[in-house]
Amino acid sequence: MTEEQKPSAEEPVGEPGAPEVKVSRDAAFWAKPISELKLGHDIPAEAINLNVEGKRIAGMTGGFGKMWQKTYKVQLAGTSVSPTDVVKAWKENFARFWPKAGRFYGPLTSISPGDVALLNLSVGGPAKLSTGIFVLYADDTSFSFVNPEGHMFAGMITFSSGTEGDTTVAQVQALIRAGDPLYEMGMPMIHRKEDKFWTKTLENLAAHFGVSAKSDVQKVLVDRKRQWDQWRNVRKNAGIRTALHMVGAPFRAIAKPFKRKKTPVG
Numbered sequence: 001m002t003e004e005q006k007p008s009a010e011e012p013v014g015e016p017g018a019p020e021v022k023v024s025r026d027a028a029f030w031a032k033p034i035s036e037l038k039l040g041h042d043i044p045a046e047a048i049n050l051n052v053e054g055k056r057i058a059g060m061t062g063g064f065g066k067m068w069q070k071t072y073k074v075q076l077a078g079t080s081v082s083p084t085d086v087v088k089a090w091k092e093n094f095a096r097f098w099p100k101a102g103r104f105y106g107p108l109t110s111i112s113p114g115d116v117a118l119l120n121l122s123v124g125g126p127a128k129l130s131t132g133i134f135v136l137y138a139d140d141t142s143f144s145f146v147n148p149e150g151h152m153f154a155g156m157i158t159f160s161s162g163t164e165g166d167t168t169v170a171q172v173q174a175l176i177r178a179g180d181p182l183y184e185m186g187m188p189m190i191h192r193k194e195d196k197f198w199t200k201t202l203e204n205l206a207a208h209f210g211v212s213a214k215s216d217v218q219k220v221l222v223d224r225k226r227q228w229d230q231w232r233n234v235r236k237n238a239g240i241r242t243a244l245h246m247v248g249a250p251f252r253a254i255a256k257p258f259k260r261k262k263t264p265v266g
Contacts, residue, residue: 029138031136039132055236091111142158149233151238158172
């Protein structure tokens with residue numbers, strides 16, 4: 001396709017003679033605005049479903065801690081796989097490439113704009129963190145997630161594939177800051193776990209294409225300021241809410257047989 005044949009960034013739509021409305025040519029790849037998150041699929045009984053339904057998206061401006069840009073990358077040397085093939089396989093097998101430290105409960109065969117998925121993450125020992133993601137953007141060579149309020153991070157993470165010279169590469173890039181003061185206190189440990197998680201994910205992705213490779217990580221401190229006006233975010237901390245839920249599990253199990261069933265009206 002020549003430059004003349006490529007569509008413009010914005011294309012007019014509407015009836016002839018009506019006021020011209022310009023729509024971005026990539027509008028179909030972006031999720032529609034929402035007021036609150038809602039799971040659009042069934043989840044297994046063992047999943048902890050907290051901190052997602054009814055929550056709002058945590059915007060970058062609403063976080064508390066220092067802002068970091070972290071880039072994880074792996075080279076798929078020796079293969080002829082294209083960036084499009086990589087992202088297609090990544091979307092279709094996203095949960096399979098994760099290390100055992102986390103469970104992803106989302107659509108099984110694709111990742112599309114507007115999808116909401118539930119995450120159960122191990123944070124050490126039997127402790128878990130129940131949270132989720134919202135698919136903000138997805139096209140043939142990339143897709144991006146943002147998080148709900150209460151997640152350890154406020155920001156965005158993008159998964160993509162491209163080329164460096166003749167070699168296809170896969171990349172995870174996060175632009176994030178801690179969601180509240182408690183998460184910020186734990187960031188040294190959280191960063192170590194996150195680095196291990198995403199480097200291993202990329203290595204599992206490479207292995208899917210028959211490549212044994214080590215991924216690397218680059219970290220840049222984008223903003224060293226903490227946003228103290230956001231300290232109240234701790235009230236929505238998903239870690240605290242999940243811990244309280246797990247502590248209460250035995251009591252809920254004891255009380256369950258004694259709960260009265262609601263009698264249908266009519």
